[in-house]
Amino acid sequence: MGVTQLLNKLETYLPPTQVDRIRDAYEFGAEAHEGQKRRSGEPYIAHPVAVAHILADLRLDAPTIIAAILHDVIEDTQTAKDEIAERFGADVAELVDGVSKLDHIQFRNRAEAHAESFRKMLLAMVRDIRVIMVKLADRTHNMRTLGSMPPAKRRTIARETLEIYAPIANRLGIHSIKSELEDLGLKALYPSRHRVIEKALKRARGNQKQFVGKIEHNLRAALQKAGIHGRVEGREKHLYSVYQKMRRKRVPLSAIVDVFGFRIVVDSIDTCYRVLGLVHGLYRPMPGRFKDYIAIPRINGYQSLHTTLFGPNSMPIEVQIRTEDMHHIAESGIAAHWQYKTGEETDHAYRDRASEWLQQLVEMPGGSSEEFMESVKLDLFPDKVYVFTPRGEIRRLPRNATAVDFAYSVHTDIGNHCVAAKVDRRLVPLRTPLRNGQTVEIITAKGATPNPGWANYVVTAKARAAIRHYLKSLKHSEAVELGKRMLTQALADLSLTLKKIPEERLQAAAAELNLKSPVDLYEKIGLGERLAALVARRLLPPGTDTGKLPQLPSKAGALAIAGTEGMVVNYARCCFPIPNDPIMAYLSSGRGMVIHREACGNLHSYRKQPEKWLSVTWAPDVDRLFNVELRIDVNNRMGVLAAIAANIAMTETNIEHVGVDERDGQATTLVFDLQVRDRKHLARTIKHLRKMPEVLRVTRVLA
Incomplete structure (x- = not known):
């Protein structure tokens, strides 16, 4: 459809002055895109006009229609944002800018570019939610014309549509766009599956025509007898929802298409509940299949009563009952609150709820763009x-x-x-x-x-992002503290102290390593990305004879490890070191120090990098539990595992995991992952086990 049909459509609900502004925008856009063609060969301006058609069907206001026509001029032509603002107003310019992609910024990879573009779009949506309406209409037309794209590109765009844009349309309640995006996405991603389901739905529609007509007649007769004015219509099955239901419930296609759907639209909420009683009297309801989305609306604002009934021949009938306003919201969602209205006050509660959701997404704690994208995906699905909170407030999760x-x-x-x-x-x-x-009450503690x-x-994305943000902050502070201790230790081996190093020298050393500050330098050392011994040599006073300096830190100056550093001190799972074990530390980039027992078999390969080894020792009074692995050979008899577990519990030792390895008919090898305080605690546990008559041998696992 061309611009003439668009203007005719707009004249049905917009005043002539606004239609003239939109005509002016078309002429401006056509001139800006002059000579540009789409991959299909048609003039480029045909795409913005088609996007405007989709939004006109939703009866959106003039600025949104203008933004749709101009949504690619900043990105694809020489037109500047200021020029749009001067001619069509700042409102339209902000909308156009919000939809534009980030083509002029350099990213490490395409995934990050896409995620950054999406983050920018969300920020623009918070300022004006009409941005996403233009973007959704843009994506809808691109999906309609996807056939001109190469197959690999088609699948990529289709997957992105199903993962991001269709769920956003659903979250904002724009059902008409959501349904079309899902069906087009399925068709592009899985063409054969789409073809099979489409054929089955057409066949079912033909076979069921008489059956559907009979049920519609019975429902209308029941309404008429009760004196209720309302309309009854058969509900078309949404192709993608059939596919999703098959996957979710693991049922064949025939079980889905043989369900009949009807919608009853009435004048008031009170009438909705009266009609519910009527249909339950007409056909027997299925237990547990009633949902009241009027009293508790879905998060996208959708309201309706849903019930499933046993129809003629026990065929399932799905019935939705709603008011005209609810039906309007169900089809248009957030768009209903941006539709052009003359002299009407609109209810802002729904729009505010959508804006609050967007604000929560944008305010998620920092992280990479890919992490942000994953968080958004987690938060999009219904x-x-x-x-309920203890005060009776509803929380949707x-x-x-x-x-x-x-x-x-x-x-x-x-x-x-x-x-x-x-x-x-x-x-x-x-x-x-x-x-x-359920009613949920959370108990908090100040220091938790x-x-x-x-x-x-x-x-939930919010919980995941908040926990990740806290752990990153924790890792940073712990790495800084550990790095400072390691550098102090390395300087002590050179007969220096950190206090004697001038701040300017520390700052210069950080700058030489492309770091902003000494704090960043400490963090890199703590994470094992910089070697404390080498950094210490950079800090030596000018003119120091490095040939006379010791090559490795002395054992006497071993760094004390308390066992509580957490994320930047890791304990090797190959040898399970515990307090009082002789230990060494290996500097692993990004993981900090990894503590190994000196008897660990992996040390042979690690010793080829002596510069990455650090002498460490256990600090006194370590107050935490450490994992250790025991192999216990036992006589194979009934109840032996329970007897050994009870014996271990008597020594106040916690069992983390048990593995059973059947060796032969007479004996079995049990592998216990235990938590102990130190070597004395472990020795006491082993002593108890060796006293048991069923136990043949107890050994500590060592790589």
Whole structure:
């Protein structure tokens, strides 16, 4: 459809002055894109006009239509943002700029470029949510004309559409665009699957025509008898939703297409519930298949009553009951609040909710662009669990969300300081998945901090990003402290102290290594990315004879390791060092110090890099538990595993993991991963085990 049809469509709801502005925008855009063609061979201006058509179908306001026509002029022509602002206003210029891609910035890879472009679009959406409407319409037309692209490019764009743009349209409630993007995405990504489902739906539609007509007649007759005015319509099956339902429920295609869908639209909420009673009287409802999205709307603002009934011949019938306003929101979503209205006050609550969601995405703690993209994907898919705060407020969370996710959804500080949770007034573990209708109370403590293990089971993007941000901050501060200690130790071997090194010399050494400050230098040393011994030599006073300096740090000056440094001091899983073991530290880039036992078999290969070894010793009074692995050969008899586990528990030793290795019919080898305080604790545990008559041999595992 061309510009004439677009203007005719706009004249049905916009005043003549605004239609003239849009005509002016078309002439400006056509001139700017003069000579440019799309891959299909048609003039480039045809694409912006098609995008404007999609938005005109949603009856959007004039600035949005103008922005749609001009959305590529900054990116693809010599036109500047200021020129658009001067001619069409700052409002339109900001919209166009928000949609434009980041072609003029250099990125390390395409994934990062895409993620940065997406982040910019989100920032623009926060300022004006109409940006995403233009972007969604742009993507819709690109998907309609995807056939001119090479196959690999088609699949990439289709996957991105299904993963990002269709879920955004769903989150904003724009059902018409969401459905088309999903169907076009499936067709481009899996053409044969799309073809099979489309053929099955057409066949089912033909076979069921008489059946559907009979049910429609019965529903209308029931409404008429009760004196209720409303319209009944058969609901078209959405092709992509059929595909998703097949995958999710693992059922054949025939089981999905044999379900009949109907929609009843009435005048008020009160009537919706009356109609629900009528249809339940007409056909028997299926237990557990009723959903009240009027009392508890979906997060995208969708409201409706859903019920599934046993129809004639026990065929399932799905019925949606809603008001005209709800139907309008269901089809247009957030777009309904930007549609051109004359002299009408619009309800801003829905728009504010969408803006709040966007603000939360943009304010996620920092990280790489790829991490941000993953967080956005996690947050896009529909919410399934509705839980309550102790005050009765509804919280919408994704399926499998835990108490930790709930805590972070209330506030980041509550998540960071949570120590326990009560669900329906009963204490539960923080990793407990939440279910619909539960009341959740979070217990916090002032000095509490996030547990790194939470990252393994939280499902919301906000919780994951907050925990990751905390761990990165923790790693930085620990690396700085450890690096400072290591540099102090290296300087001591050179008969110097850090206090005697002038600040200017430290700053100069950092600058020589392309670092901003001494703090960055300490961090690099702590993470094993710079060697303390080499940095110490850079800090020597000018003129020092380096030939007389010791080549390796002395054992007498070993660095004391307390065992609590956490993320920048790691304990090797090959030899499981514990306090009082003779140990050495290997500097691993990015991981900091990795502690090994001196008897570890892996030391042979590591000793080829003496500059990466550091003398370390255990600090006194280490207050934490360390993992250690024992191999226990036992007589193969009933209950031997339970007897050994009970014996270990008597020594106040925690069992982390047990492995069973069947050696022969008479004996079995058990591998226990235990937590002990030090060598004395381990020796006591081994002594207890060796006294058992079933135990043949106990050995500590060593690589």
